[in-house]
Amino acid sequence: MEYIRLEDIWKIYTQKKKKTEVLRGLNLSIEKGELVVVLGPSGEGKTTLLRIISGLLKQDKGHVYLRGEIVDNVPPKDRNVSMVFQNYAIYPFMNVYDNIAFPLKLMHKSKEEIRSKVLEVSKMLRIDELLDRKPSQLSGGQMQRVAIARALVKGDDIILMDEPLANLDAQVRVIARDELKQLHRKLNTTIVYVTHDQTEALSLATKVALIHQGVIQAYGDPMEIYNNPNSDWVGSFIGTPPMNIIEGKIEGDYIVSNDIKIPVPITYKKLLKDNQKIKIGFRPENVKFGEGIEVYVDMVERVGPYTVIYVDIGGQIIRLIEKGQAKVEKGDKIKFSIDQDQIVIFDINSGKNLIEEENDKNS
Numbered sequence: 001m002e003y004i005r006l007e008d009i010w011k012i013y014t015q016k017k018k019k020t021e022v023l024r025g026l027n028l029s030i031e032k033g034e035l036v037v038v039l040g041p042s043g044e045g046k047t048t049l050l051r052i053i054s055g056l057l058k059q060d061k062g063h064v065y066l067r068g069e070i071v072d073n074v075p076p077k078d079r080n081v082s083m084v085f086q087n088y089a090i091y092p093f094m095n096v097y098d099n100i101a102f103p104l105k106l107m108h109k110s111k112e113e114i115r116s117k118v119l120e121v122s123k124m125l126r127i128d129e130l131l132d133r134k135p136s137q138l139s140g141g142q143m144q145r146v147a148i149a150r151a152l153v154k155g156d157d158i159i160l161m162d163e164p165l166a167n168l169d170a171q172v173r174v175i176a177r178d179e180l181k182q183l184h185r186k187l188n189t190t191i192v193y194v195t196h197d198q199t200e201a202l203s204l205a206t207k208v209a210l211i212h213q214g215v216i217q218a219y220g221d222p223m224e225i226y227n228n229p230n231s232d233w234v235g236s237f238i239g240t241p242p243m244n245i246i247e248g249k250i251e252g253d254y255i256v257s258n259d260i261k262i263p264v265p266i267t268y269k270k271l272l273k274d275n276q277k278i279k280i281g282f283r284p285e286n287v288k289f290g291e292g293i294e295v296y297v298d299m300v301e302r303v304g305p306y307t308v309i310y311v312d313i314g315g316q317i318i319r320l321i322e323k324g325q326a327k328v329e330k331g332d333k334i335k336f337s338i339d340q341d342q343i344v345i346f347d348i349n350s351g352k353n354l355i356e357e358e359n360d361k362n363s
């Protein structure tokens with residue numbers, strides 16, 4: 001069931017007579033129970049999007065539907081949507097109990113009901129031992145759980161989260177991410193989660209929505225987007241290190257780029273013409289070492305479980321990943337081949353995946 005729908009959303013900010021079109025006809029449809037991560041570079045309108053869903057900000061054009069009903073003129077308090085902010089927005093002068101209880105007090109709930117709800121969510125988030133503490137006596141991870149508890153206490157079935165883990169250090173962040181995932185499974189609420197951290201997005205999301213230039217550029221299963229990006233921009237934005245994109249030309253059954261020659265993948269064969277200029281994309285991990293293209297090593301980065309080897313192909317730097325700690329050094333000559341099934345081909349001008357482009361034409 002479609003639970004949140006954004007239809008042709010436009011948002012233009014005007015500051016000192018300068019107009020910034022942040023959202024430009026954005027469409028997004030979210031099913032009940034999904035954990036959708038809106039991912040995109042800084043300043044692309046992610047927070048703006050959340051604020052429009054919550055009603056804190058009004059779109060200039062387009063419509064917002066929640067639970068199948070249009071809510072354009074419904075004020076935030078009546079949208080039954082909770083929000084968790086990056087800075088937690090916890091009141092420093094209230095203890096944890098009162099912070100969590102606050103939304104229920106605003107709703108004039110009875111003392112008994114407030115008590116039982118606060119205890120229920122604080123147990124769930126394992127902060128029931130901390131209810132008497134002031135926020136200044138909490139760690140970052142605990143503070144973040146208080147913020148989530150306060151969002152859950154009203155029982156809203158749509159929760160919006162704006163980079164809620166951004167202030168946590170790397171280790172706590174991984175734990176918090178896992179906890180959030182489990183919590184989502186347990187509660188089956190619909191969550192829209194904003195981040196610019198793609199590791200977070202890929203590991204957390206049931207669906208990723210990639211925002212860029214005011215619209216959703218790709219939306220779907222995180223691994224499907226990773227493996228089969230619909231454009232060169234998506235391929236080079238998702239993944240650390242990102243997808244390698246190189247320009248080339250079709251010559252018979254081969255893609256030729258500088259002095260390398262790669263057989264055309266079967267899936268793309270009928271979509272390509274001789275002499276056609278294209279871009280090819282391949283993930284750094286989808287290569288085999290030992291034979292094939294001969295290159296010199298430009299730089300080596302050992303990360304522990306794998307090694308990133310930078311090589312120069314006709315002036316373009318390509319990243320290759322070898323499992324474990326590779327025994328190569330700068331200046332070494334190595335050979336590699338690209339896994340045929342994992343090559344993606346993009347239009348030279350539009351940057352669109354040629355298979356997607358063909359599907360669009362036929363639909």
Ligand SMILES: Nc1ncnc2c1ncn2[C@@H]1O[C@H](COP(=O)(O)OP(=O)(O)OP(=O)(O)O)[C@@H](O)[C@H]1O
Nearest residue numbers: 013014015022041042043044045046047048049196
């Ligand atoms: N009230 C405002 N007036 C003018 N410009 C604004 C206003 N709010 C946001 N912007 C601009 O709109 C753009 C989008 O902002 P937004 O906060 O939605 O982006 P974001 O993707 O959430 O960024 P980040 O990842 O850095 O938090 C930015 O360029 C920002 O400077």
